[in-house]
Amino acid sequence: MKSFLALALICCCAFPFVNATRFVCYFPNWTFYRQGKNQSAVVIHIFIKFKFLSNIDPFLCTDLVYSFAVLDGSTYKIKIFDPWVDIDNRGYADFVALKTRNPQLKTTIAIGGWTDSHDGTAKYSELVASPANRAIFIQSVMEFLQTYKFDGLDLDWEYPSGESDKAGFADLMRELRHAFGAQYLLTVAVAANSTIIDKGYDVAAMAKTADYINLMAYDMHGAWEPQTDHHAPLHKRVWETVDNNIDYIVKYWIDKGLPAAMINMGIPLYGKSWTLGESVEPDFQAPGAGEGAAGPFTGLAGTLGYNEICKYVKTDGWQSVDDPLELNGPYAASASNPKTWVSYDDTKMAGVKSQYVLDNQLGGAMVWDISTDDFHNRCGDGANPLMTTISETVISNGSRFICYFPNWGYYRTGDGKYVVDNINASLCTDLVYAFAVLNGTTYKIVEYDPDVDLGTQQFYAKFVDLKKQNPNLKTTIAIGGWTDSHDGTNKYSKMVASATNRATFVASVMEFLSKYKFDGLDIDWEYPSGESDKEGLAELMQELRAAFGTQYLLTVAVAANQTIIDQGYDVPVMAQTADYINVMAYDMHGPWELLTDHHAPLYRRAWDTDETNNVDYIIKYWMGKGLPASKIMMGIPLYGKSWTLNYTYTEDATLPAPGLGPGAPGPLTQDSSGYLGYYEICNSVKNEGWEVVVDPEFKIGPYASSPNVPKTWVGYDDPVMANVKSRYVLDNGLGGAMVWDISTDDFKNTCGEGPNPIMTNISRTVGVAVSPTTTFRPSVTSTTTATSTSPLTSSTIATTTGEDGTSTSSSGETSTATGPTSTTKLSTWPRTTTAWTTRMTVFNTPFSPSSGERLSSHGNLLLIFGILLMRVLNRL
Numbered sequence: 063m064k065s066f067l068a069l070a071l072i073c074c075c076a077f078p079f080v081n082a083t084r085f086v087c088y089f090p091n092w093t094f095y096r097q098g099k100n101q102s103a104v105v106i107h108i109f110i111k112f113k114f115l116s117n118i119d120p121f122l123c124t125d126l127v128y129s130f131a132v133l134d135g136s137t138y139k140i141k142i143f144d145p146w147v148d149i150d151n152r153g154y155a156d157f158v159a160l161k162t163r164n165p166q167l168k169t170t171i172a173i174g175g176w177t178d179s180h181d182g183t184a185k186y187s188e189l190v191a192s193p194a195n196r197a198i199f200i201q202s203v204m205e206f207l208q209t210y211k212f213d214g215l216d217l218d219w220e221y222p223s224g225e226s227d228k229a230g231f232a233d234l235m236r237e238l239r240h241a242f243g244a245q246y247l248l249t250v251a252v253a254a255n256s257t258i259i260d261k262g263y264d265v266a267a268m269a270k271t272a273d274y275i276n277l278m279a280y281d282m283h284g285a286w287e288p289q290t291d292h293h294a295p296l297h298k299r300v301w302e303t304v305d306n307n308i309d310y311i312v313k314y315w316i317d318k319g320l321p322a323a324m325i326n327m328g329i330p331l332y333g334k335s336w337t338l339g340e341s342v343e344p345d346f347q348a349p350g351a352g353e354g355a356a357g358p359f360t361g362l363a364g365t366l367g368y369n370e371i372c373k374y375v376k377t378d379g380w381q382s383v384d385d386p387l388e389l390n391g392p393y394a395a396s397a398s399n400p401k402t403w404v405s406y407d408d409t410k411m412a413g414v415k416s417q418y419v420l421d422n423q424l425g426g427a428m429v430w431d432i433s434t435d436d437f438h439n440r441c442g443d444g445a446n447p448l449m450t451t452i453s454e455t456v457i458s459n460g461s462r463f464i465c466y467f468p469n470w471g472y473y474r475t476g477d478g479k480y481v482v483d484n485i486n487a488s489l490c491t492d493l494v495y496a497f498a499v500l501n502g503t504t505y506k507i508v509e510y511d512p513d514v515d516l517g518t519q520q521f522y523a524k525f526v527d528l529k530k531q532n533p534n535l536k537t538t539i540a541i542g543g544w545t546d547s548h549d550g551t552n553k554y555s556k557m558v559a560s561a562t563n564r565a566t567f568v569a570s571v572m573e574f575l576s577k578y579k580f581d582g583l584d585i586d587w588e589y590p591s592g593e594s595d596k597e598g599l600a601e602l603m604q605e606l607r608a609a610f611g612t613q614y615l616l617t618v619a620v621a622a623n624q625t626i627i628d629q630g631y632d633v634p635v636m637a638q639t640a641d642y643i644n645v646m647a648y649d650m651h652g653p654w655e656l657l658t659d660h661h662a663p664l665y666r667r668a669w670d671t672d673e674t675n676n677v678d679y680i681i682k683y684w685m686g687k688g689l690p691a692s693k694i695m696m697g698i699p700l701y702g703k704s705w706t707l708n709y710t711y712t713e714d715a716t717l718p719a720p721g722l723g724p725g726a727p728g729p730l731t732q733d734s735s736g737y738l739g740y741y742e743i744c745n746s747v748k749n750e751g752w753e754v755v756v757d758p759e760f761k762i763g764p765y766a767s768s769p770n771v772p773k774t775w776v777g778y779d780d781p782v783m784a785n786v787k788s789r790y791v792l793d794n795g796l797g798g799a800m801v802w803d804i805s806t807d808d809f810k811n812t813c814g815e816g817p818n819p820i821m822t823n824i825s826r827t828v829g830v831a832v833s834p835t836t837t838f839r840p841s842v843t844s845t846t847t848a849t850s851t852s853p854l855t856s857s858t859i860a861t862t863t864g865e866d867g868t869s870t871s872s873s874g875e876t877s878t879a880t881g882p883t884s885t886t887k888l889s890t891w892p893r894t895t896t897a898w899t900t901r902m903t904v905f906n907t908p909f910s911p912s913s914g915e916r917l918s919s920h921g922n923l924l925l926i927f928g929i930l931l932m933r934v935l936n937r938l
């Protein structure tokens with residue numbers, strides 16, 4: 063218990079903002095048995111269900127709960143319910159094996175459920191009432207979790223009731239927590255009924271002992287009642303006489319002392335149905351005549367899976383009626399008589415509820431249960447449309463997307479000018495303002511450009527104000543950068559070397575963050591080097607963490623060079639103190655070298671003599687030194703590094719090609735020689751005939767070269783390569799992606815790939831920005847049936863056959879294109895060639911003079927000339 067609490071404290075201090083929202087999904091064992099119409103169909107169906115288990119997207123949920131194991135009422139031990147399904151058919155084994163595909167996933171086992179809690183015995187009451195029974199139970203649970211490799215236990219006793227149950231259940235939870243320590247999750251599925259809560263739960267004890275609770279916020283109405291109603295209403299409706307809605311219950315739990323962050327709000331993937339009498343008009347509060355007929359897959363009267371309902375609505379003419387006020391989800395009614403009336407949550411309501419989870423800072427969402435989402439995509443909304451909506455809203459894969467904003471974009475002109483207003487606040491999770499600087503005399507953090515940061519432009523204020531557009535956004539300030547780190551004074555080394563200077567710095571940072579309302583500090587010292595720097599930075603980070611507590615984010619931008627990492631960073635201390643680390647995985651090659659190469663290669667290529675100089679190696683190097691993957695934000699450049707090639711060299715550019723130094727500055731960025739923003743490159747390709755060559759293996763992004771002499775050669779990442787890198791982030795369980803910097807994506811959509819094409823792809827791929835869904839979402843027709851008797855102003859929904867949704871989405875696509883004139887150019891752009899591999903083989907070992915005719919034909923003179931030129935350029 064102590065160790066658990068201590069661990070919890072460490073965790074909450076070290077990850078103040080990285081409280082990845084949970085999405086808990088129940089997986090029921092009995093789907094295996096669902097029947098088709100005849101015997102052979104049964105076998106086929108069982109087969110499909112097993113396939114279904116192996117087809118579960120292991121990234122959709124953060125926690126999967128296997129339902130159920132049961133309580134043996136004679137021994138008080140946890141017991142396998144159905145050995146044929148759970149063991150013989152590898153139910154448990156395949157389930158926990160999903161973790162091999164997503165190492166972050168938690169797979170737990172639930173005990174109980176309605177049936178086991180109501181087996182006519184009082185076994186749960188007897189269990190919790192006796193210390194001896196509890197001890198036996200806990201021992202059996204420990205063995206069970208270990209044997210079957212579950213990550214924890216979910217208690218689904220429906221429901222403890224009365225003082226003895228309440229006290230006994232609290233005792234059981236304390237004892238389970240003690241036995242589990244930090245090794246296993248302890249969670250509880252709880253009621254959404256205030257009477258039951260009062261009677262059964264010692265909320266204070268649960269708050270101390272559970273990792274989280276799953277609020278079963280559904281079944282609040284059903285065919286046991288005489289009138290139809292929605293079984294999972296989010297808010298109070300006018301006809302509610304007693305408070306019986308989710309919002310009320312969530313707040314009830316919080317008022318009783320359960321932290322909001324412990325609550326996972328249940329969202330049903332099924333509906334509750336009534337049969338209506340012959341002459342009854344479908345509506346809320348319509349007189350019902352018992353349970354609706356069973357569905358073809360779920361086979362249970364009074365209940366229909368979403369997969370059944372959406373099919374009825376889509377193809378069988380059931381009318382679905384939406385609540386325009388979004389107080390509850392829709393209902394649907396069959397065309398036939400007697401009518402079946404069913405209330406359920408659709409993708410829209412799942413989105414509304416997910417947003418409620420975020421707005422109220424709950425711990426997450428939960429669904430019961432994953433077997434009734436439309437996992438086969440029968441309704442054309444995509445596979446698992448409800449769960450995907452919830453997942454994309456509340457967890458987004460837990461990834462972060464860190465975006466650097468340079469304040470000097472203000473000084474660019476024309477289409478290059480980039481100010482705070484150009485930022486799309488919903489693409490990134492964290493925006494970092496570059497840069498503030500260190501005053502080398504006072505050792506205080508100070509603004510770099512007072513007129514732009516404050517003064518006339520008020521960039522700081524506008525920047526932190528972006529949080530109004532995206533309440534989940536973090537806005538931090540970076541200190542340092544290349545120039546400030548290289549001002550010739552060694553001020554960063556001096557600052558970290560002295561305890562007094564560090565204290566001054568930390569105090570100034572606290573004042574700065576509070577004054578300008580930043581959410582944290584990003585340290586961009588390029589680079590600490592040597593023992594004194596390394597120790598000093600480690601101490602500084604510990605002191606900053608102590609001062610920040612959980613109030614501010616502490617992050618560091620770090621090198622992608624093995625030597626520099628070894629010389630400058632105390633990785634274990636950084637892992638403990640930083641919220642996350644931004645790996646500057648670019649500038650790994652540049653025109654200071656004689657031969658062109660891509661500056662941010664993801665993988666080693668055949669000719670790499672240095673196996674360490676690629677992103678993959680460096681990311682793994684950081685991990686090997688003790689930085690958890692979840693704290694690594696992998697940098698992706700929004701710019702290219704360019705060379706000027708040999709003047710007379712008019713053949714196609716190659717990789718590598720002999721360079722004569724940096725390419726000319728870009729027409730809009732004009733930042734420096736050897737550097738081009740992505741929008742400059744895509745425009746050169748689109749409008750000036752630059753030729754693009756793409757690596758078919760995507761070990762690196764493309765390179766482009768100008769047709770004119772002297773040729774410019776530039777290696778860069780485009781949206782396709784950014785997508786490859788984003789998938790690398792996901793596949794390796796990294797914390798997220800980072801970009802340097804947002805002012806050079808094609809933010810004005812000058813190339814017709816959409817605004818911010820690279821950032822948008824990263825954001826959507828790592829799951830930050832929600833992808834537009836190609837849904838069949840029914841469109842509201844003009845036949846509004848707002849009647850005076852109806853408690854809702856309900857509008858009748860016309861159900862589409864799918865064509866409607868498709869045409870909407872494709873017309874949406876056309877409207878985002880830049881216009882008819884651009885079509886022809888677009889069709890020839892981007893220009894790619896497949897000649898890549900043949901060209902590369904010529905230069906397999908480029909550093910050896912004998913390697914290939916083209917290189918040797920340039921001779922040593924070129925190399926010598928290049929070195930001289932480089933020296934000259936380096937001085938400039």
Ligand SMILES: *[C@@H]1O[C@H](CO)[C@@H](O)[C@H](O)[C@H]1NC(C)=O
Pocket residue numbers: 099100101102103106
């Ligand atoms: C029984 O199931 C088989 C296999 O799915 C199917 O081909 C056949 O039509 C079904 N028969 C009936 C009567 O539904």
Ligand SMILES: *[C@@H]1O[C@H](CO)[C@@H](O)[C@H](O)[C@H]1NC(C)=O
Pocket residue numbers: 255256257258282304305306
């Ligand atoms: C809550 O549960 C109690 C006891 O089972 C029941 O009598 C009551 O009707 C429920 N309340 C609501 C609002 O459903």
Ligand SMILES: *[C@@H]1O[C@H](CO)[C@@H](O)[C@H](O)[C@H]1NC(C)=O
Pocket residue numbers: 486487488489817822825831832
């Ligand atoms: C900002 O990005 C989001 C996510 O991609 C997108 O939906 C939205 O349209 C963008 N906003 C603007 C103004 O481009």
Ligand SMILES: *[C@@H]1O[C@H](CO)[C@@H](O)[C@H](O)[C@H]1NC(C)=O
Pocket residue numbers: 501502503504
């Ligand atoms: C550092 O701060 C001192 C005292 O405020 C000031 O006089 C000096 O100009 C600052 N130095 C720089 C480089 O800004």
Ligand SMILES: *[C@@H]1O[C@H](CO)[C@@H](O)[C@H](O)[C@H]1NC(C)=O
Pocket residue numbers: 623624625626650672674675
């Ligand atoms: C890494 O940095 C060191 C020290 O600055 C430098 O000598 C070396 O060339 C760099 N390595 C690579 C692969 O860039």
Ligand SMILES: *[C@@H]1O[C@H](CO)[C@@H](O)[C@H](O)[C@H]1NC(C)=O
Pocket residue numbers: 781782785822823826827833
């Ligand atoms: C990102 O780019 C990849 C590769 O071009 C593409 O397949 C994918 O659809 C894009 N993703 C998004 C969300 O735009």
Ligand SMILES: *[C@@H]1O[C@H](CO)[C@@H](O)[C@H](O)[C@H]1NC(C)=O
Pocket residue numbers: 121122453454458459789792793827828829
């Ligand atoms: C999460 O990451 C996995 C792994 O690449 C991916 O397949 C999945 O689609 C992502 N999920 C979301 C919701 O973005």
Ligand SMILES: *[C@@H]1O[C@H](CO)[C@@H](O)[C@H](O)[C@H]1NC(C)=O
Pocket residue numbers: 708709710711919920923924927
């Ligand atoms: C450029 O390339 C040409 C043709 O390969 C070669 O003859 C010439 O020496 C090179 N120029 C320089 C400056 O190296």
Ligand SMILES: CC(=O)N[C@H]1CO[C@H](CO)[C@@H](O)[C@@H]1O
Pocket residue numbers: 091092095129130131132143144147174175177178
């Ligand atoms: C505990 C529990 O409900 N388990 C289910 C597993 O599958 C069997 C077979 O259908 C069901 O009867 C059980 O209810």
